[in-house]
Amino acid sequence: MGRKAGALYISPKKFGSLQKPCMKEMISFLNCLALGQNNDEKCVRQKELLSACMDAQSGKNRSTWGSINYHLQRLNRGRK
Template sequence: MGKKSGSLYINPKKFGAFAKPCMKEMMSFLNCLSLNQINDDKCARQKELLGACMDAQNNKNRKAWGSINYHLQRLNKTRK
């Protein structure tokens, strides 16, 4: 089942299947910050690992066929 927020229907099962890349690195960085009273100088290693993971994910998710907005605009032009 889903929850209604206004007139929007949200299916929680659909969002449960998303992969969470870099979650382990982010949790270790946040735990380090918590242990060191938000002093990120002591968490340089975790910060570096998180940055490397995020950079790797940024390059992976790039689609060769273009963005969804481009295709929606293209389809809208041919519809008129």
């Protein structure tokens, strides 16, 4: 198990941190909960903003191309 020596590989963890779409809304909601002793009735506005952001993200179509590492392996096979 594992990768072959000399194979092309990109760590997806490095690229996963580039886009965090609802981070501001989530942080503001969690801060409000912390200040309000976990009472979400005081944080209705932040909760609505977070829900709206998450709903907007789920509507986006995801690419069905597969991972970048799969395509790197395909290109590497073609070179040999």
